[in-house]
Amino acid sequence: MSDNWTENMDMISVPNVIRSFGYWPRVFQLLWRASPGYLLAITSLNLIQGFLPALSIGATQQLINSITSNWDEMIGSFLFFISVMLCTLLSSSLQSYVETLFQGKLSNSINIMVMEKAASLTMSDFENAKVQDQLKRVQNDSGHLPFQITKQIFGIVSNLVSLVAISTILVLWKWWVALLLFLVPLVSFVFFLRFGQRQFVVNWKRADRSRTAWYLSYLLTRDSSFKEVKLYNFASHLIAKYRGIVEGFLREDKRLARKQASLTFTFQFIDLGMFTLTLFLAFWSAFHRQIQLGNVVGIIQAITQIQSKSQSIIQQVLGLCQSNLYMEQLFAFLDIRADRMERRDDPALVRDKHNDRRHLRIERIEFKNVSFSYPEQNQTSLRKIGFTLERGESMAIVGHNGSGKSTLIKLLMQLYTACEGQILVNGLPVQAYDLSAYQERIGAVFQDFVQYEMPLRHNVGYGNIEEIDNERKLWQASSAAGIDAFIEKLPKRFDTQLGRWFEEGYQLSGGQWQRVAIARAFMRDADVYILDEPSSFLDPQAEREVFEKFRELVKGRIGIFISHRLSSVTFADKIMVLHQGEVVEIGTHHELMNNNGTYAKLYRIQADTYIRQAAGQQDYTNIV
Numbered sequence: 001m002s003d004n005w006t007e008n009m010d011m012i013s014v015p016n017v018i019r020s021f022g023y024w025p026r027v028f029q030l031l032w033r034a035s036p037g038y039l040l041a042i043t044s045l046n047l048i049q050g051f052l053p054a055l056s057i058g059a060t061q062q063l064i065n066s067i068t069s070n071w072d073e074m075i076g077s078f079l080f081f082i083s084v085m086l087c088t089l090l091s092s093s094l095q096s097y098v099e100t101l102f103q104g105k106l107s108n109s110i111n112i113m114v115m116e117k118a119a120s121l122t123m124s125d126f127e128n129a130k131v132q133d134q135l136k137r138v139q140n141d142s143g144h145l146p147f148q149i150t151k152q153i154f155g156i157v158s159n160l161v162s163l164v165a166i167s168t169i170l171v172l173w174k175w176w177v178a179l180l181l182f183l184v185p186l187v188s189f190v191f192f193l194r195f196g197q198r199q200f201v202v203n204w205k206r207a208d209r210s211r212t213a214w215y216l217s218y219l220l221t222r223d224s225s226f227k228e229v230k231l232y233n234f235a236s237h238l239i240a241k242y243r244g245i246v247e248g249f250l251r252e253d254k255r256l257a258r259k260q261a262s263l264t265f266t267f268q269f270i271d272l273g274m275f276t277l278t279l280f281l282a283f284w285s286a287f288h289r290q291i292q293l294g295n296v297v298g299i300i301q302a303i304t305q306i307q308s309k310s311q312s313i314i315q316q317v318l319g320l321c322q323s324n325l326y327m328e329q330l331f332a333f334l335d336i337r338a339d340r341m342e343r344r345d346d347p348a349l350v351r352d353k354h355n356d357r358r359h360l361r362i363e364r365i366e367f368k369n370v371s372f373s374y375p376e377q378n379q380t381s382l383r384k385i386g387f388t389l390e391r392g393e394s395m396a397i398v399g400h401n402g403s404g405k406s407t408l409i410k411l412l413m414q415l416y417t418a419c420e421g422q423i424l425v426n427g428l429p430v431q432a433y434d435l436s437a438y439q440e441r442i443g444a445v446f447q448d449f450v451q452y453e454m455p456l457r458h459n460v461g462y463g464n465i466e467e468i469d470n471e472r473k474l475w476q477a478s479s480a481a482g483i484d485a486f487i488e489k490l491p492k493r494f495d496t497q498l499g500r501w502f503e504e505g506y507q508l509s510g511g512q513w514q515r516v517a518i519a520r521a522f523m524r525d526a527d528v529y530i531l532d533e534p535s536s537f538l539d540p541q542a543e544r545e546v547f548e549k550f551r552e553l554v555k556g557r558i559g560i561f562i563s564h565r566l567s568s569v570t571f572a573d574k575i576m577v578l579h580q581g582e583v584v585e586i587g588t589h590h591e592l593m594n595n596n597g598t599y600a601k602l603y604r605i606q607a608d609t610y611i612r613q614a615a616g617q618q619d620y621t622n623i624v
């Protein structure tokens with residue numbers, strides 16, 4: 001679906017009214033998935049509710065007319081009238097009870113579907129602004145819109161049944177009165193359709209600004225940003241921006257409400273005119289003994305019901321057209337994964353043996369002329385990268401900020417799949433392997449690793465979810481990350497809640513959180529281990545320990561790490577120096593020092609800085 005609102009204005013148009021019915025089968029599938037039992041109950045109750053108004057008018061009519069007949073007939077009519085009233089009461093109570101329960105089930109079921117899909121997206125999809133907008137709209141409305149759509153669909157069905165049933169009462173009296181009564185709603189429908197278009201455009205153009213408003217409130221209410229907001233004292237600036245956006249929304253809403261009120265008044269006024277005319281005709285017929293008193297009451301009830309039911313149908317159809325956008329977004333979002341999977345299922349690349357996760361063992365990784373630009377970015381982040389890594393080797397990647405170090409490992413991990421050139425794994429293109437089977441063979445600590453506000457067991461165990469209760473594995477991974485002694489001292493060891501969000505949370509320091517993230521990577525029995533700048537939070541002593549442990553762990557496997565501290569990378573079998581997305585040097589520490597190129601120059605600057613630091617001079621760390 002296009003994101004252009006001018007194209008989407010058509011959402012509220014006559015063809016689209018017809019098209020909106022096309023979603024019904026898929027909507028019913030969603031409803032069925034949420035709860036088949038409740039869906040059947042709601043369908044039956046709505047159909048019953050559709051017939052009851054006509055039955056009630058008939059019963060009233062018969063009851064009043066029976067006053068002039070005999071006692072038995074009057075009692076019979078009375079009992080019939082009471083039964084219809086009771087049925088109405090019962091079915092509407094039952095309907096609201098079933099609908100309340102169904103609403104919860106439906107929103108849970110859709111939320112879970114959305115979460116499952118979000119979890120299966122690729123990085124490029126996830127960072128795509130359109131997908132983010134889609135996800136935000138779908139998520140924002142999943143609590144109430146799916147149920148509202150259900151109500152609209154069933155409302156249309158039930159009101160249509162009522163309209164057909166009730167209009168027979170009028171058709172039997174004067175067919176042209178019925179026709180006239182249907183004419184007004186039809187004309188008003190066209191006007192409300194136009195109004196709906198305008199309303200839709202206003203809402204559509206809001207998506208970006210509401211995302212900004214959400215982000216502003218997020219910055220003000222999350223502890224991760226609170227420190228900076230407080231220190232730099234820009235809370236009032238954020239609030240003013242937020243106020244500017246939401247007050248703009250209110251102004252737009254006011255204009256729309258004014259238009260809606262004037263339209264509603266005009267058509268209700270015409271409705272009143274129609275009502276007066278028909279009422280006069282009914283009295284005239286009764287006065288000339290053409291119909292009985294009960295029929296007059298029946299006709300009055302029929303007119304008011306037809307007017308209110310047709311108004312409801314108009315509102316429900318218009319509402320449904322607007323909800324169409326939600327359905328389009330929801331279905332487009334749910335279908336994303338299918339598109340992406342197709343790329344990997346290229347029959348030329350798939351080889352059963354290699355897709356069997358039990359057999360996959362990464363022995364060799366080769367980058368051949370790999371170039372990469374982030375989706376929708378003009379700038380190339382990596383240019384013609386080439387290197388080979390064999391099992392048993394370790395490689396350090398160094399380079400200035402923004403030189404492409406993290407991007408390179410994201411490609412290696414296949415978080416981004418579309419690039420120029422080839423990434424070969426054991427001699428085969430990486431696309432030949434099942435994505436999750438391949439990723440399972442890699443353990444990584446990201447630069448922006450996650451601090452899970454959960455017990456330590458989860459923070460470490462998420463590295464290998466199947467072993468989350470395996471104490472031996474948890475201790476092994478923690479000892480490899482050098483946090484075993486620290487865990488011994490925690491009140492509930494692995495069951496200690498971490499962070500400050502939840503009760504009894506134990507807050508860790510930046511370095512401790514990072515070691516927990518390293519333990520998480522070590523939980524995996526992987527072929528490739530990646531540490532993206534593990535030293536950013538670690539003091540030099542801790543960094544040395546982590547690297548030593550890392551060397552032990554990656555023996556006989558592939559180890560890749562990124563660091564700005566060159567003193568930490570000297571042990572690597574290969575050191576790759578990146579500059580503006582290109583490999584400028586690659587070799588061992590000694591080879592690169594002998595080359596006397598970029599690496600040697602940077603190494604000397606850092607060494608010099610350490611010597612100066614030791615002598616108590618200025619801190620120049622992390623120059624690279």
Ligand SMILES: Nc1ncnc2c1ncn2[C@@H]1O[C@H](COP(=O)(O)OP(=O)(O)OP(=O)(O)O)[C@@H](O)[C@H]1O
Binds near residue numbers: 374402403408
């Ligand atoms: N998600 C993204 N979308 C668009 N561009 C990105 C994204 N991530 C990184 N870039 C761009 O790609 C280039 C390389 O970034 P990358 O994060 O790989 O550098 P780096 O060497 O890891 O830097 P640092 O040392 O600061 O971590 C930069 O120009 C950056 O702006």
